[in-house]
Amino acid sequence: MDFALTPEQEALRREIVALGSELAGERHIGELDRARWLACGRRKLQGLAVPEPYGGRGLDALSTAIALDALGQACEDGGLVFSVGAHLLACAIPIATFGSEAQKQRLLPGLCDGSRVGAHALTEPDAGSDTATLQTRAEPDGAQFRLFGTKRFVTNGPVADLAVVFASTTAAKGWLGGTTAFVVDTHAPGVSASPAHATLGLAGAAIGDLVLDGAIAEPLGSVGGGAAIFAHAMSWERICLFAAHVGAMQQLLERSLGQLRAARRPRSEAAPEPTHRLADRKAQLEAARLLAYQSAWRLSRGEQAGLDGSLTKLFVSEAWVAAAEDAWAVEKELAGVPSPAADAALCDALASRIYSGTSEIQRKLIARWLGL
Ligand SMILES: Cc1cc2nc3c(=O)[nH]c(=O)nc-3n(C[C@H](O)[C@H](O)[C@H](O)COP(=O)(O)OP(=O)(O)OC[C@H]3O[C@@H](n4cnc5c(N)ncnc54)[C@H](O)[C@@H]3O)c2cc1C
Numbered sequence: 001m002d003f004a005l006t007p008e009q010e011a012l013r014r015e016i017v018a019l020g021s022e023l024a025g026e027r028h029i030g031e032l033d034r035a036r037w038l039a040c041g042r043r044k045l046q047g048l049a050v051p052e053p054y055g056g057r058g059l060d061a062l063s064t065a066i067a068l069d070a071l072g073q074a075c076e077d078g079g080l081v082f083s084v085g086a087h088l089l090a091c092a093i094p095i096a097t098f099g100s101e102a103q104k105q106r107l108l109p110g111l112c113d114g115s116r117v118g119a120h121a122l123t124e125p126d127a128g129s130d131t132a133t134l135q136t137r138a139e140p141d142g143a144q145f146r147l148f149g150t151k152r153f154v155t156n157g158p159v160a161d162l163a164v165v166f167a168s169t170t171a172a173k174g175w176l177g178g179t180t181a182f183v184v185d186t187h188a189p190g191v192s193a194s195p196a197h198a199t200l201g202l203a204g205a206a207i208g209d210l211v212l213d214g215a216i217a218e219p220l221g222s223v224g225g226g227a228a229i230f231a232h233a234m235s236w237e238r239i240c241l242f243a244a245h246v247g248a249m250q251q252l253l254e255r256s257l258g259q260l261r262a263a264r265r266p267r268s269e270a271a272p273e274p275t276h277r278l279a280d281r282k283a284q285l286e287a288a289r290l291l292a293y294q295s296a297w298r299l300s301r302g303e304q305a306g307l308d309g310s311l312t313k314l315f316v317s318e319a320w321v322a323a324a325e326d327a328w329a330v331e332k333e334l335a336g337v338p339s340p341a342a343d344a345a346l347c348d349a350l351a352s353r354i355y356s357g358t359s360e361i362q363r364k365l366i367a368r369w370l371g372l
Contacts, residue, residue, distance in 0.1 A: 009063055013070045019043065020074030027077045027204035027344075030196025032117070032159050036080050036204075041114020045071065046088050049236075050096045055109035061236065064088075065243035065296035069289065072247020076341070078348035079204025081248070085241035086155040086205075087111065090233045091118030091164050094181065098221035098229050103183065107162065119160040119186075121151035121210050122230060128153075129361050131175045131230075136212065138167040138180060145169070145182060145219065146190070147212040155355075158196045158208040160186045164233075165210070165217065166226050179226035182217035190215035201347030231306065237356050238309035239299055242316040243292040245352055249285050249320050252327040252345055253278065263334050274330045281326055284319040291315055307369040314362035317352040324349035 005013065022039045040046060049064040050056025059067065068085060075081050092111045095103060110116035127133040136149025147167050154163065163184050170178040184191060194209040221229050256278055295308035324346040331338040353359045 005066065009066050012059075012063060012067050015043070016045070016067055016070035017074045019071075020076075023075040023077060023080065025077075027079055029198055029203045030158070030206050030208075031204065032083055032156065032206045033077065033080060033204055036075075036077060037083070037117075038114050040071075040080070040084055041112075044112050045084055046114045046118075047092060047108070047112025048088060049240075050088075050092050050108055050112050054096060054104050055112035056092070056096070057112075061240060061299035062293060062296040063300075065240045065292055068240050068244035069247040069250075069292070072244035073250050074247070076251070077204040078248060078345070079202040081244050082202050082241070082348075083117075083156055083205045085237065085244055086120060087118040089236040089240055090120030091162070093236050094120075094164050094220060094229050094233045095183065097232060098181070098225075099183075103218070103220070107183065110161070116161040117156050117159050119154050119156040119163040119210070120233060121154045121157065121163050121165045123151065123153050125150055125152050129358060131179070131227075134166065134168055134175070134179065136165070136167040137171070138169050138182065138217065141216070145180075145217045146214045147182060147184065147217045148214065149212050151210040151212070153197070153207055153355075154193075154210050155205055155207050157186075157210050158193045158206040160193070160210075162186060163210060164220060164229075165212065166230060167212075167217070169223055169226075173224065176227050177224045179230075180223050181220040181226040181229040183220050184210075184212070184215055184217045186210065188216055199351070201344065201349075201351045203344060234356060235299060235305045235309040238313035238362075239292060239295045239305065241356065242312050242352070243289075243296060245316050245320045245349075246285065246288045246292050248345070248348070249281070249288060249316075249323045252323050253281050253285055255341075256281075256327045256330045259330060259334055274326070274333055277326050278330070281323050284322065288316045288319045307366065310357075310362040310365040310369070313356055314359055314366065317349075317359060320349040320352055321346075 047056030052058040138145040169180040192211045196206040295312045299305040328338045328342045331342045
Protein backbone atom coordinates (compact mmCIF):
# COMPACT_ATOMS: atom_id res chain seq x y z
CA MET A 1 0.00 0.00 0.00
CA ASP A 2 1.48 3.33 -1.08
CA PHE A 3 0.11 6.53 0.45
CA ALA A 4 2.39 8.88 -1.52
CA LEU A 5 0.91 11.33 -4.01
CA THR A 6 2.04 10.74 -7.60
CA PRO A 7 4.20 13.52 -9.14
CA GLU A 8 1.11 14.64 -11.09
CA GLN A 9 -1.03 14.79 -7.94
CA GLU A 10 1.70 16.69 -6.09
CA ALA A 11 1.96 19.19 -8.97
CA LEU A 12 -1.85 19.59 -8.97
CA ARG A 13 -1.86 20.21 -5.20
CA ARG A 14 0.87 22.86 -5.51
CA GLU A 15 -0.87 24.54 -8.46
CA ILE A 16 -4.10 24.94 -6.50
CA VAL A 17 -2.50 25.98 -3.21
CA ALA A 18 -0.67 28.70 -5.21
CA LEU A 19 -4.04 29.95 -6.45
CA GLY A 20 -4.95 31.01 -2.90
CA SER A 21 -3.69 34.59 -3.26
CA GLU A 22 -6.00 35.14 -6.29
CA LEU A 23 -8.96 33.98 -4.18
CA ALA A 24 -8.30 36.20 -1.17
CA GLY A 25 -10.42 39.18 -0.12
CA GLU A 26 -13.69 40.01 1.56
CA ARG A 27 -16.80 37.92 1.06
CA HIS A 28 -20.35 39.17 1.14
CA ILE A 29 -23.43 37.26 2.24
CA GLY A 30 -25.22 35.64 -0.69
CA GLU A 31 -22.72 36.87 -3.29
CA LEU A 32 -20.67 34.62 -5.50
CA ASP A 33 -17.51 36.62 -6.31
CA ARG A 34 -17.32 36.41 -10.11
CA ALA A 35 -13.62 37.32 -10.35
CA ARG A 36 -12.70 34.47 -7.99
CA TRP A 37 -15.12 32.11 -9.73
CA LEU A 38 -13.50 32.86 -13.10
CA ALA A 39 -9.99 32.51 -11.62
CA CYS A 40 -11.05 28.94 -10.72
CA GLY A 41 -12.56 28.54 -14.19
CA ARG A 42 -9.29 29.45 -15.92
CA ARG A 43 -7.81 26.36 -14.20
CA LYS A 44 -10.97 24.37 -15.00
CA LEU A 45 -11.54 23.62 -11.33
CA GLN A 46 -15.26 23.56 -12.16
CA GLY A 47 -14.50 20.67 -14.54
CA LEU A 48 -11.82 18.75 -12.62
CA ALA A 49 -13.43 15.33 -13.13
CA VAL A 50 -15.09 16.02 -16.49
CA PRO A 51 -13.43 14.22 -19.44
CA GLU A 52 -11.03 16.40 -21.46
CA PRO A 53 -12.98 16.17 -24.76
CA TYR A 54 -15.81 18.10 -23.04
CA GLY A 55 -13.54 20.80 -21.64
CA GLY A 56 -12.62 19.33 -18.26
CA ARG A 57 -9.36 18.12 -16.76
CA GLY A 58 -10.27 14.43 -16.90
CA LEU A 59 -9.19 13.61 -13.33
CA ASP A 60 -10.34 10.57 -11.41
CA ALA A 61 -12.12 10.91 -8.04
CA LEU A 62 -8.94 10.61 -5.97
CA SER A 63 -7.12 13.39 -7.85
CA THR A 64 -10.32 15.47 -7.70
CA ALA A 65 -10.40 15.01 -3.92
CA ILE A 66 -6.72 15.99 -3.66
CA ALA A 67 -7.40 19.11 -5.78
CA LEU A 68 -10.44 20.15 -3.71
CA ASP A 69 -8.55 19.49 -0.45
CA ALA A 70 -5.92 21.94 -1.75
CA LEU A 71 -8.63 24.46 -2.65
CA GLY A 72 -10.09 24.18 0.86
CA GLN A 73 -6.63 24.81 2.34
CA ALA A 74 -5.86 27.78 0.12
CA CYS A 75 -9.18 29.61 -0.10
CA GLU A 76 -10.60 31.56 2.84
CA ASP A 77 -13.88 32.06 0.99
CA GLY A 78 -15.60 28.86 2.12
CA GLY A 79 -18.71 29.85 0.15
CA LEU A 80 -16.72 29.90 -3.10
CA VAL A 81 -15.28 26.44 -2.38
CA PHE A 82 -18.81 25.22 -1.65
CA SER A 83 -20.16 26.75 -4.88
CA VAL A 84 -17.41 25.17 -6.99
CA GLY A 85 -18.04 21.82 -5.28
CA ALA A 86 -21.82 21.87 -5.79
CA HIS A 87 -21.44 22.95 -9.43
CA LEU A 88 -18.83 20.30 -10.26
CA LEU A 89 -19.99 17.34 -8.19
CA ALA A 90 -23.78 17.62 -8.36
CA CYS A 91 -24.30 19.28 -11.76
CA ALA A 92 -21.34 18.80 -14.15
CA ILE A 93 -20.51 15.22 -13.13
CA PRO A 94 -24.11 13.95 -13.41
CA ILE A 95 -24.31 15.50 -16.90
CA ALA A 96 -20.91 13.99 -17.86
CA THR A 97 -21.96 10.56 -16.55
CA PHE A 98 -25.61 10.32 -17.57
CA GLY A 99 -26.04 12.92 -20.34
CA SER A 100 -26.51 12.13 -24.03
CA GLU A 101 -23.61 12.93 -26.36
CA ALA A 102 -25.47 16.06 -27.55
CA GLN A 103 -26.09 17.23 -23.96
CA LYS A 104 -22.44 16.71 -23.00
CA GLN A 105 -21.13 18.62 -26.02
CA ARG A 106 -23.59 21.47 -25.52
CA LEU A 107 -23.50 21.87 -21.75
CA LEU A 108 -20.15 20.78 -20.36
CA PRO A 109 -17.55 23.16 -21.90
CA GLY A 110 -19.24 26.24 -20.42
CA LEU A 111 -19.58 24.53 -17.03
CA CYS A 112 -15.91 23.49 -17.00
CA ASP A 113 -14.44 26.94 -17.71
CA GLY A 114 -16.85 28.69 -15.34
CA SER A 115 -18.56 30.76 -18.04
CA ARG A 116 -21.83 29.06 -16.97
CA VAL A 117 -22.89 28.34 -13.41
CA GLY A 118 -24.58 25.05 -12.54
CA ALA A 119 -26.86 23.99 -9.70
CA HIS A 120 -28.53 20.86 -8.35
CA ALA A 121 -32.09 21.07 -7.10
CA LEU A 122 -33.75 18.33 -5.08
CA THR A 123 -34.87 19.93 -1.79
CA GLU A 124 -38.34 21.51 -1.56
CA PRO A 125 -40.24 23.40 1.14
CA ASP A 126 -41.72 20.05 2.31
CA ALA A 127 -39.09 17.56 1.10
CA GLY A 128 -35.46 17.29 2.17
CA SER A 129 -34.31 14.16 3.97
CA ASP A 130 -37.51 12.42 2.91
CA THR A 131 -37.40 12.23 -0.87
CA ALA A 132 -40.74 10.35 -0.91
CA THR A 133 -42.57 13.63 -0.29
CA LEU A 134 -41.22 15.38 -3.42
CA GLN A 135 -43.99 17.57 -4.90
CA THR A 136 -42.36 18.93 -8.06
CA ARG A 137 -44.02 17.22 -11.01
CA ALA A 138 -43.06 16.83 -14.65
CA GLU A 139 -45.70 16.77 -17.39
CA PRO A 140 -44.81 15.44 -20.88
CA ASP A 141 -44.78 18.03 -23.68
CA GLY A 142 -43.69 16.41 -26.96
CA ALA A 143 -40.13 15.09 -26.56
CA GLN A 144 -39.65 17.28 -23.50
CA PHE A 145 -41.37 17.92 -20.19
CA ARG A 146 -42.71 20.91 -18.30
CA LEU A 147 -41.90 21.25 -14.60
CA PHE A 148 -44.11 22.64 -11.84
CA GLY A 149 -42.89 23.12 -8.27
CA THR A 150 -40.54 24.99 -5.94
CA LYS A 151 -36.97 23.99 -5.10
CA ARG A 152 -35.42 25.32 -1.88
CA PHE A 153 -31.84 25.92 -0.63
CA VAL A 154 -30.44 25.60 -4.15
CA THR A 155 -26.72 26.35 -4.00
CA ASN A 156 -25.87 28.73 -6.90
CA GLY A 157 -29.63 28.92 -7.62
CA PRO A 158 -29.81 32.75 -7.71
CA VAL A 159 -26.87 32.93 -10.16
CA ALA A 160 -27.27 29.66 -12.07
CA ASP A 161 -27.46 29.31 -15.84
CA LEU A 162 -28.62 25.72 -15.69
CA ALA A 163 -29.75 23.25 -13.07
CA VAL A 164 -30.14 19.51 -12.67
CA VAL A 165 -33.67 19.30 -11.22
CA PHE A 166 -35.42 16.25 -9.76
CA ALA A 167 -39.15 15.87 -10.38
CA SER A 168 -41.83 13.23 -10.18
CA THR A 169 -42.76 11.64 -13.52
CA THR A 170 -44.91 8.80 -12.12
CA ALA A 171 -46.17 9.73 -8.68
CA ALA A 172 -47.56 6.24 -8.07
CA LYS A 173 -44.05 4.73 -8.31
CA GLY A 174 -42.57 7.13 -5.76
CA TRP A 175 -38.85 8.01 -5.48
CA LEU A 176 -37.47 4.79 -6.98
CA GLY A 177 -38.67 4.55 -10.57
CA GLY A 178 -41.04 7.49 -10.35
CA THR A 179 -38.48 10.32 -10.22
CA THR A 180 -36.51 11.74 -13.13
CA ALA A 181 -33.53 14.10 -13.31
CA PHE A 182 -33.93 16.98 -15.76
CA VAL A 183 -31.68 19.64 -17.20
CA VAL A 184 -33.31 23.07 -16.94
CA ASP A 185 -32.13 26.31 -18.56
CA THR A 186 -32.74 28.73 -15.70
CA HIS A 187 -33.07 31.71 -18.06
CA ALA A 188 -35.98 30.09 -19.93
CA PRO A 189 -39.61 31.18 -19.47
CA GLY A 190 -41.26 29.49 -16.50
CA VAL A 191 -38.18 29.59 -14.23
CA SER A 192 -37.60 32.25 -11.60
CA ALA A 193 -34.91 32.44 -8.96
CA SER A 194 -35.35 34.06 -5.56
CA PRO A 195 -32.76 36.49 -4.21
CA ALA A 196 -30.04 34.71 -2.23
CA HIS A 197 -31.04 33.62 1.28
CA ALA A 198 -29.31 35.56 4.10
CA THR A 199 -27.34 32.63 5.46
CA LEU A 200 -25.22 32.67 8.62
CA GLY A 201 -22.37 30.76 6.99
CA LEU A 202 -20.94 30.24 3.50
CA ALA A 203 -21.16 33.98 2.83
CA GLY A 204 -19.52 33.73 -0.59
CA ALA A 205 -22.17 31.33 -1.94
CA ALA A 206 -25.55 32.32 -3.39
CA ILE A 207 -28.21 29.93 -2.07
CA GLY A 208 -31.89 30.40 -2.90
CA ASP A 209 -35.15 29.04 -4.31
CA LEU A 210 -35.97 28.08 -7.89
CA VAL A 211 -39.64 28.35 -8.83
CA LEU A 212 -40.71 26.22 -11.80
CA ASP A 213 -43.98 27.17 -13.46
CA GLY A 214 -44.18 25.25 -16.72
CA ALA A 215 -40.43 25.40 -17.34
CA ILE A 216 -39.27 23.34 -20.34
CA ALA A 217 -36.94 20.54 -19.16
CA GLU A 218 -35.07 17.75 -20.93
CA PRO A 219 -34.56 14.41 -19.16
CA LEU A 220 -31.05 13.56 -18.00
CA GLY A 221 -30.59 9.80 -18.35
CA SER A 222 -33.68 7.64 -18.49
CA VAL A 223 -37.17 8.68 -17.45
CA GLY A 224 -37.67 7.20 -13.97
CA GLY A 225 -33.92 6.90 -13.38
CA GLY A 226 -33.54 9.98 -11.15
CA ALA A 227 -32.83 8.11 -7.91
CA ALA A 228 -29.68 6.49 -9.36
CA ILE A 229 -28.43 9.85 -10.66
CA PHE A 230 -29.03 11.44 -7.26
CA ALA A 231 -27.18 8.60 -5.48
CA HIS A 232 -24.23 8.92 -7.87
CA ALA A 233 -24.05 12.69 -7.37
CA MET A 234 -24.23 12.28 -3.59
CA SER A 235 -21.35 9.76 -3.58
CA TRP A 236 -19.17 12.32 -5.39
CA GLU A 237 -20.36 15.20 -3.22
CA ARG A 238 -20.08 13.40 0.12
CA ILE A 239 -16.52 12.35 -0.73
CA CYS A 240 -14.96 15.14 -2.80
CA LEU A 241 -16.73 18.20 -1.33
CA PHE A 242 -15.85 16.90 2.12
CA ALA A 243 -12.23 16.47 0.99
CA ALA A 244 -12.36 20.26 0.46
CA HIS A 245 -13.55 20.56 4.07
CA VAL A 246 -10.51 18.54 5.19
CA GLY A 247 -8.50 21.34 3.56
CA ALA A 248 -10.53 23.90 5.53
CA MET A 249 -9.69 21.98 8.74
CA GLN A 250 -6.01 22.26 7.86
CA GLN A 251 -6.38 25.99 7.24
CA LEU A 252 -7.96 26.38 10.71
CA LEU A 253 -5.25 24.34 12.42
CA GLU A 254 -2.47 26.32 10.74
CA ARG A 255 -4.10 29.60 11.78
CA SER A 256 -4.40 28.46 15.41
CA LEU A 257 -0.80 27.21 15.45
CA GLY A 258 0.41 30.55 14.10
CA GLN A 259 -1.56 32.46 16.73
CA LEU A 260 -0.31 30.23 19.50
CA ARG A 261 3.31 30.53 18.42
CA ALA A 262 2.98 34.30 18.09
CA ALA A 263 1.65 34.47 21.65
CA ARG A 264 4.76 32.51 22.77
CA ARG A 265 2.83 30.10 24.94
CA PRO A 266 4.79 27.74 27.18
CA ARG A 267 5.45 24.23 25.89
CA SER A 268 2.66 21.70 26.08
CA GLU A 269 4.02 19.87 29.14
CA ALA A 270 3.59 23.06 31.15
CA ALA A 271 0.28 24.16 29.70
CA PRO A 272 -1.96 21.37 28.35
CA GLU A 273 -4.59 23.85 27.08
CA PRO A 274 -4.91 24.80 24.26
CA THR A 275 -1.90 22.86 22.96
CA HIS A 276 -3.43 19.46 23.65
CA ARG A 277 -6.65 20.57 22.00
CA LEU A 278 -4.67 21.34 18.83
CA ALA A 279 -2.89 17.99 19.10
CA ASP A 280 -6.35 16.36 19.03
CA ARG A 281 -7.24 18.46 16.01
CA LYS A 282 -4.13 17.29 14.17
CA ALA A 283 -5.08 13.65 14.84
CA GLN A 284 -8.65 14.33 13.58
CA LEU A 285 -7.33 16.07 10.48
CA GLU A 286 -5.09 13.15 9.51
CA ALA A 287 -7.90 10.63 10.11
CA ALA A 288 -10.35 12.75 8.09
CA ARG A 289 -7.92 13.02 5.17
CA LEU A 290 -7.19 9.29 5.15
CA LEU A 291 -10.91 8.47 5.15
CA ALA A 292 -11.71 10.97 2.40
CA TYR A 293 -8.84 9.77 0.19
CA GLN A 294 -9.67 6.09 0.75
CA SER A 295 -13.30 6.77 -0.20
CA ALA A 296 -12.20 8.72 -3.28
CA TRP A 297 -9.86 5.89 -4.25
CA ARG A 298 -12.79 3.44 -4.13
CA LEU A 299 -14.94 5.83 -6.19
CA SER A 300 -12.09 6.10 -8.74
CA ARG A 301 -12.12 2.32 -9.13
CA GLY A 302 -15.81 2.39 -9.98
CA GLU A 303 -16.69 0.46 -6.83
CA GLN A 304 -19.88 0.96 -4.82
CA ALA A 305 -19.05 4.00 -2.67
CA GLY A 306 -22.37 4.72 -0.94
CA LEU A 307 -21.16 3.62 2.49
CA ASP A 308 -17.83 5.42 1.97
CA GLY A 309 -19.69 8.61 1.09
CA SER A 310 -21.80 8.48 4.24
CA LEU A 311 -18.82 7.65 6.48
CA THR A 312 -16.77 10.49 4.98
CA LYS A 313 -19.60 13.01 5.14
CA LEU A 314 -20.45 12.20 8.76
CA PHE A 315 -16.87 12.05 10.05
CA VAL A 316 -15.53 15.10 8.22
CA SER A 317 -18.47 17.38 9.03
CA GLU A 318 -18.37 16.52 12.74
CA ALA A 319 -14.55 16.87 12.84
CA TRP A 320 -14.74 20.20 10.97
CA VAL A 321 -17.25 21.59 13.48
CA ALA A 322 -14.98 20.48 16.36
CA ALA A 323 -11.97 22.06 14.62
CA ALA A 324 -13.82 25.36 14.10
CA GLU A 325 -15.02 25.38 17.72
CA ASP A 326 -11.47 24.83 18.93
CA ALA A 327 -10.05 27.50 16.61
CA TRP A 328 -12.70 29.90 17.96
CA ALA A 329 -11.84 28.94 21.57
CA VAL A 330 -8.09 29.40 20.98
CA GLU A 331 -8.69 32.93 19.66
CA LYS A 332 -10.92 33.71 22.62
CA GLU A 333 -8.30 32.44 25.03
CA LEU A 334 -5.44 34.35 23.36
CA ALA A 335 -7.17 37.57 22.31
CA GLY A 336 -10.24 37.75 24.55
CA VAL A 337 -12.58 38.12 21.55
CA PRO A 338 -12.66 35.75 18.57
CA SER A 339 -12.21 37.43 15.18
CA PRO A 340 -14.98 37.70 12.54
CA ALA A 341 -12.98 35.12 10.54
CA ALA A 342 -13.27 32.63 13.43
CA ASP A 343 -17.04 33.30 13.66
CA ALA A 344 -17.42 32.81 9.89
CA ALA A 345 -15.39 29.60 9.89
CA LEU A 346 -17.59 28.15 12.64
CA CYS A 347 -20.78 29.06 10.74
CA ASP A 348 -19.38 27.50 7.54
CA ALA A 349 -18.53 24.29 9.40
CA LEU A 350 -21.94 24.06 11.12
CA ALA A 351 -23.75 24.12 7.75
CA SER A 352 -21.85 21.00 6.67
CA ARG A 353 -23.88 18.92 9.14
CA ILE A 354 -26.99 19.72 7.08
CA TYR A 355 -26.28 19.72 3.32
CA SER A 356 -25.64 16.54 1.28
CA GLY A 357 -27.89 14.78 3.83
CA THR A 358 -27.82 15.60 7.54
CA SER A 359 -25.63 13.80 10.09
CA GLU A 360 -28.70 11.89 11.34
CA ILE A 361 -29.48 10.72 7.82
CA GLN A 362 -25.85 9.55 7.33
CA ARG A 363 -26.11 7.57 10.61
CA LYS A 364 -29.33 5.97 9.32
CA LEU A 365 -27.66 5.08 6.00
CA ILE A 366 -24.57 3.66 7.72
CA ALA A 367 -26.76 1.59 10.06
CA ARG A 368 -28.60 0.23 7.03
CA TRP A 369 -25.25 -0.72 5.41
CA LEU A 370 -24.44 -2.55 8.64
CA GLY A 371 -27.66 -4.54 8.29
CA LEU A 372 -29.32 -2.82 11.25
C1 LIG B 1 -25.94 25.51 2.99
C2 LIG B 1 -26.91 24.57 2.36
C3 LIG B 1 -26.85 24.31 1.00
C4 LIG B 1 -27.75 23.44 0.41
N1 LIG B 1 -27.69 23.24 -0.94
C5 LIG B 1 -28.61 22.43 -1.54
C6 LIG B 1 -28.61 22.26 -2.98
O1 LIG B 1 -27.76 22.80 -3.69
N2 LIG B 1 -29.58 21.50 -3.53
C7 LIG B 1 -30.54 20.87 -2.78
O2 LIG B 1 -31.39 20.18 -3.33
N3 LIG B 1 -30.58 21.02 -1.42
C8 LIG B 1 -29.63 21.79 -0.79
N4 LIG B 1 -29.65 21.97 0.57
C9 LIG B 1 -30.73 21.35 1.34
C10 LIG B 1 -30.27 20.18 2.19
O3 LIG B 1 -29.90 19.09 1.38
C11 LIG B 1 -31.40 19.87 3.17
O4 LIG B 1 -31.50 20.98 4.04
C12 LIG B 1 -31.15 18.61 3.95
O5 LIG B 1 -31.22 17.49 3.11
C13 LIG B 1 -32.18 18.46 5.08
O6 LIG B 1 -33.47 18.58 4.59
P1 LIG B 1 -34.51 19.60 5.27
O7 LIG B 1 -33.86 20.93 5.36
O8 LIG B 1 -35.79 19.50 4.53
O9 LIG B 1 -34.67 19.08 6.75
P2 LIG B 1 -35.58 17.85 7.24
O10 LIG B 1 -35.43 16.72 6.29
O11 LIG B 1 -36.96 18.36 7.49
O12 LIG B 1 -34.88 17.49 8.60
C14 LIG B 1 -35.07 18.27 9.79
C15 LIG B 1 -34.34 17.55 10.93
O13 LIG B 1 -34.93 16.24 11.12
C16 LIG B 1 -33.93 15.24 11.01
N5 LIG B 1 -34.50 14.07 10.33
C17 LIG B 1 -35.23 14.09 9.19
N6 LIG B 1 -35.57 12.83 8.87
C18 LIG B 1 -35.06 12.02 9.81
C19 LIG B 1 -35.08 10.62 10.03
N7 LIG B 1 -35.72 9.81 9.18
N8 LIG B 1 -34.42 10.13 11.11
C20 LIG B 1 -33.77 10.95 11.96
N9 LIG B 1 -33.72 12.29 11.82
C21 LIG B 1 -34.36 12.82 10.75
C22 LIG B 1 -32.81 15.85 10.17
O14 LIG B 1 -31.56 15.24 10.45
C23 LIG B 1 -32.85 17.31 10.65
O15 LIG B 1 -32.14 17.44 11.84
C24 LIG B 1 -28.75 22.81 1.19
C25 LIG B 1 -28.80 23.06 2.57
C26 LIG B 1 -27.89 23.92 3.15
C27 LIG B 1 -27.97 24.16 4.63
